[in-house]
Amino acid sequence: xxxxxxxxxxxxxxDSVSKTYGAVKALSDFNLSIQRGEFVTLLGPSGSGKTTALxxxxxxxxxxEGDVRVNKKSILGLxxxxxxxxxxxxxxxxxxxxxxxxxxxxxxxxxxxxxxxIKKRVGDSxxxxxxxxxxxxMPNQLSGGQRQRVAFARAIVxxxxxxxxxxxxxxxxxxxxxxxxxxxxxxxxxxxCTILFVTHDQGEALALSDRIAxxxxxxxxxxxxxxxxxxxxxxxxxxxxxxxxxxxxFERVSPSRVRFSDLDVEFELADSNKNWGxxxxxxxxxxxxxxxxxxPSDQMIIFDGSIEEYLFLGNxxxxxxxxxxxxxxxFQEHRGPSVPILARGETLKLAFSINDARPLDxxxxxxxxx
Amino acid sequence: MNTNRxxxxxxxxxxxxxxxxxxxxxxxxxxxxxxxxxPEFTTKHFVKLFGSNVYLEILWRTIRLSLxxxxxxxxxAYPVSYFIVLRPRKQQIFFLFLVFIPLWMxxxxxxxxxxxxxxxxxLINAIMIGLGFTDQPVKMLFTTGAVYIAMVQILLPxxxxxxxxxxxxxxxxxxxxxxILGAKPWQxxxxxxxxxxxxxTVTGAIxxxxxxxxxxxxxxxxxxxxxxxxxxxxxFQVNQLNWGFAAAISIVLxxxxxxxxxxxxxxxxxxxxxxxxxxxx
Ligand SMILES: Nc1ncnc2c1ncn2[C@@H]1O[C@H](COP(=O)(O)OP(=O)(O)O)[C@@H](O)[C@H]1O
Ligand SMILES: [Mg+2]
Numbered sequence: 068x069x070x071x072x073x074x075x076x077x078x079x080x081x082d083s084v085s086k087t088y089g090a091v092k093a094l095s096d097f098n099l100s101i102q103r104g105e106f107v108t109l110l111g112p113s114g115s116g117k118t119t120a121l122x123x124x125x126x127x128x129x130x131x132e133g134d135v136r137v138n139k140k141s142i143l144g145l146x147x148x149x150x151x152x153x154x155x156x157x158x159x160x161x162x163x164x165x166x167x168x169x170x171x172x173x174x175x176x177x178x179x180x181x182x183x184x185i186k187k188r189v190g191d192s193x194x195x196x197x198x199x200x201x202x203x204x205m206p207n208q209l210s211g212g213q214r215q216r217v218a219f220a221r222a223i224v225x226x227x228x229x230x231x232x233x234x235x236x237x238x239x240x241x242x243x244x245x246x247x248x249x250x251x252x253x254x255x256x257x258x259x260c261t262i263l264f265v266t267h268d269q270g271e272a273l274a275l276s277d278r279i280a281x282x283x284x285x286x287x288x289x290x291x292x293x294x295x296x297x298x299x300x301x302x303x304x305x306x307x308x309x310x311x312x313x314x315x316x317f318e319r320v321s322p323s324r325v326r327f328s329d330l331d332v333e334f335e336l337a338d339s340n341k342n343w344g345x346x347x348x349x350x351x352x353x354x355x356x357x358x359x360x361x362x363p364s365d366q367m368i369i370f371d372g373s374i375e376e377y378l379f380l381g382n383x384x385x386x387x388x389x390x391x392x393x394x395x396x397x398f399q400e401h402r403g404p405s406v407p408i409l410a411r412g413e414t415l416k417l418a419f420s421i422n423d424a425r426p427l428d429x430x431x432x433x434x435x436x437x
Numbered sequence: 438m439n440t441n442r443x444x445x446x447x448x449x450x451x452x453x454x455x456x457x458x459x460x461x462x463x464x465x466x467x468x469x470x471x472x473x474x475x476p477e478f479t480t481k482h483f484v485k486l487f488g489s490n491v492y493l494e495i496l497w498r499t500i501r502l503s504l505x506x507x508x509x510x511x512x513x514a515y516p517v518s519y520f521i522v523l524r525p526r527k528q529q530i531f532f533l534f535l536v537f538i539p540l541w542m543x544x545x546x547x548x549x550x551x552x553x554x555x556x557x558x559x560l561i562n563a564i565m566i567g568l569g570f571t572d573q574p575v576k577m578l579f580t581t582g583a584v585y586i587a588m589v590q591i592l593l594p595x596x597x598x599x600x601x602x603x604x605x606x607x608x609x610x611x612x613x614x615x616x617i618l619g620a621k622p623w624q625x626x627x628x629x630x631x632x633x634x635x636x637x638t639v640t641g642a643i644x645x646x647x648x649x650x651x652x653x654x655x656x657x658x659x660x661x662x663x664x665x666x667x668x669x670x671x672x673f674q675v676n677q678l679n680w681g682f683a684a685a686i687s688i689v690l691x692x693x694x695x696x697x698x699x700x701x702x703x704x705x706x707x708x709x710x711x712x713x714x715x716x717x718x
Contacts, residue, residue: 125617147616148624160614164632164709173628177619221618 076104076260077138077228079124084133086119086285093119095285097133101229101263106255107290108264110272110308111282117265119285121231124263126150137228148177153227153260155235159218161206167193167217168202174225192220195254212243219254229261236271248274269309273297281305302428306351313352313396314427317344329394330370334421337365344426354385354397356423359415369418372396374409384408388417465691472684482685492670492686499667500693503649506588507596507642513589514596515638521597522604533601536594544591548658551587552578555659583659591655592648596641603637632712639705643698650694 079101086094093116101107109117122128124135126147134141142150161170171189180188193199196216206214215235222230232251236244252275255262266272272279273293280290281304289301300306303314317327323341326333336343344350361369372388375395379385386398386409398417400406409415472482486492521532539547554560555577562574577583607630615625653668667690674683 125613127613127616146621147613148619148621150617151619152617154614154617156610156614158608158610160608160610162611162614162629164629173615173620174618177624225619 076258078103078136079229079261079263080134080136080139081120081124082134082136084120084123084135085131086116086123086128087131092285094123094130097286099280099287099290101261104259104261106262106264106275106277108266108272108276108279109282110266110269110279112267112308115282116285117267117282118233120282121154121233121263121265124150124229125152125154125231151225151228153222153225153230155215155218155222155230155232157234157237159206159214159238161214161217161221163206165206166202167198167204167206167209170206170217171221171224173221178225188224189220192224193217195257196220196250211239212247215239215247216250219251223254223258223260227260229263231263231265233265234267235264236266236268244271251275273309281308299425300351300427303349303351306425306427311354311397313354314349315352315394315396315424316349318348319344327368327370329390329392330368331391332368332370334368335365336421340421343421347426347428349427349429350424351427352396352419352424354399355383356419357388357396357398357417358419359400359417361416361418366420366422367418368421368424369416371414372398372417373414374411376411377409388415468684468687471680472688475681479681482682483689485682486685486689495665495667495670496689496693498664499650499690500697502584502588502666503646503652504697506585506592506649507646509585509589510593510596510645511600511638511642513593514600514641515634517597518600518604518634521601522607529605533598536597539590540594545654547591548587548655551583551590551655551659555583555586578659579661581660581664584656584664587655587659588649588652592645595648596645599641599644600634600638603640604634606637607633627712632709635705635709635712639701643701646697646701647694650690650697 079099081097081099084094084097085092086097097116097120099107099120109120111117119128123130124142126142126145130143135143137150137152162173165173168189171192172185175185175188189202190199193202196219198213198216198220201209201213201217206217209217218235235251236247239247248271251264264272264275273296276293278290279293279296280287281296282288283304289296289305291299296305297309300309300312306312306314315327315329317325317329320326320333323336323338324333325336325344361367363369370390372390374386375389376387377384378387380399382402383399384402386400388396388398390396396417402408473479475482517536521529521536524532542550552559556562557574557576557578559578561577565571566574611629611633612625615629616622620628651668653666653672656664656666657669667686671683671686671690674680674686
């Protein structure tokens with residue numbers, strides 16, 4: 068029968084997992100450790116192996132190499148139905164021939180629970196997703212958001228050890244997606260379950276996760292908390308994928324001096340900062356880290372530019388700035404009464420702190436991704 | 438705008454509607470008229486039909502044969518369709534092509550082909566005698582069994598295609614969902630795939646059933662003397678110029694078909710509900 072000894076909220080470990088489909092390496096030496104109750108997101112472009120990782124954990128695909136453990140026990144020998152894992156599919160996968168109640172009761176009936184227990188549990192789950200009154204509806208009588216919530220209720224009603232969600236909000240429109248993000252966050256707090264979430268939307272990953280694992284070519288390129296992933300990307304790949312950023316090339320002209328060729332400036336490193344950017348050739352520079360109120364200090368790098376274009380993003384205005392060497396950078400400012408809007412063609416001096424410039428690895432751990 | 442489009446699109450139905458009225462509704466009403474006016478109003482044809490065991494037996498035999506043929510077709514077609522739908526897309530097209538090939542030939546030719554295969558000097562007897570299984574030819578042609586074999590073979594592609602198209606509509610992620618929720622493979626099939634594919638199977642079975650009810654070439658060619666069916670009876674009465682009686686038989690056949698289809702649908706609905714059912718897993 069179904070293993071009931073695992074708790075609601077288990078630890079999960081992928082140990083050097085590889086999965087190949089013919090010549091395609093969907094996962095290669097994939098390592099990931101998820102704590103009990105943690106919310107971890109796999110973030111990466113289409114084809115980077117996110118779904119494959121979930122499929123290996125769920126039992127829909129066999130690992131070619133490596134081990135997967137839930138609560139320190141290998142689950143690779145078990146068929147999907149004995150892994151006690153909850154899963155929310157992108158297209159919801161509600162059973163169209165069953166009403167909402169029966170959909171949610173499905174896993175409980177398979178676990179041979181009593182009628183009373185089933186009624187109570189389904190009732191509780193549906194109440195949690197605010198669909199207590201919808202038990203008699205058929206799936207095709209529900210809106211997208213409601214289906215999503217039923218799928219969620221069905222996935223957690225049997226208290227799985229881990230909850231997997233594969234781009235669960237992909238089919239919803241923006242407003243609904245944002246509302247559902249808040250709800251998922253609330254459910255996670257309420258239930259304390261371990262969640263492995265998959266998305267290609269970096270905003271979603273930043274909003275929801277305890278930790279984000281950025282994936283590229285079947286591997287994790289960086290795994291960290293959202294703020295660290297955003298502030299301290301370890302590679303061009305991650306910096307490019309998360310938020311908007313400027314990639315600026317530099318070179319060492321002497322042990323303590325770097326030259327930003329893209330900005331046409333040189334910068335003397337402070338004695339305490341001699342190792343800065345060693346072995347790297349580019350930095351990530353977030354558009355909001357650029358300033359035009361220049362207070363010269365030994366931390367600041369100052370360069371000239373001219374406004375090419377600007378874009379209103381609500382309370383933020385984003386400029387495209389052309390540097391002297393012809394590189395175009397993005398520069399963002401909050402709008403306000405004391406911040407006049409710059410006109411096209413206007414020249415200006417921009418500055419950023421050396422501490423806000425993140426030196427980057429070239430590929431994804433040298434795997435050649437750019 | 439919307440109503441405008443509705444009005445325009447109604448036109449598209451008119452040719453079909455015209456065909457239906459001109460070539461189905463009016464003739465049917467005419468047959469109904471012919472069955473009760475001969476030339477004055479009379480019920481004698483129906484009295485004759487229902488008063489004779491011979492005719493009732495033919496009616497019952499027709500219904501039974503049609504039911505059994507559609508059941509056999511459904512049972513064979515289901516696993517075949519499942520097999521095809523599990524193949525990669527390209528192979529699916531290939532297998533469907535194989536299924537379709539017999540449909541290119543007319544029922545008449547396929548019935549004759551069965552005569553060649555099943556006859557006293559036919560293919561099967563020749564092989565069996567050649568291999569020494571028997572020294573006397575076995576009588577297969579002109580038996581009830583021959584009617585079943587030929588009709589199943591002729592109607593099977595229709596059942597397979599209907600069943601397959603229903604199955605190919607099913608989202609296979611649903612099976613995965615069932616598995617991860619705790620269903621063993623057979624439970625996923627029984628609780629999810631079977632109920633979802635049953636509608637298509639029943640639709641196919643009903644088509645096969647209705648076609649069987651009107652079959653007459655095949656029973657006439659490969660069946661025995663006692664394998665006469667309602668359609669053969671109608672043909673015989675028409676040849677005898679008993680128009681009124683032929684019309685009455687036609688009406689009874691039509692009504693029997695409609696009632697049977699209604700009952701089949703009812704049964705299928707109950708069965709689906711049982712399969713989805715609450716109670717046991
Ligand atoms: N069943 C499969 N057969 C063959 N190749 C597959 C299969 N599933 C995934 N792949 C390949 O593995 C790679 C990773 O796919 P996937 O895990 O679905 O990526 P993601 O979910 O990140 O978009 C892709 O190149 C994809 O084409
Ligand atoms: Mg995917």
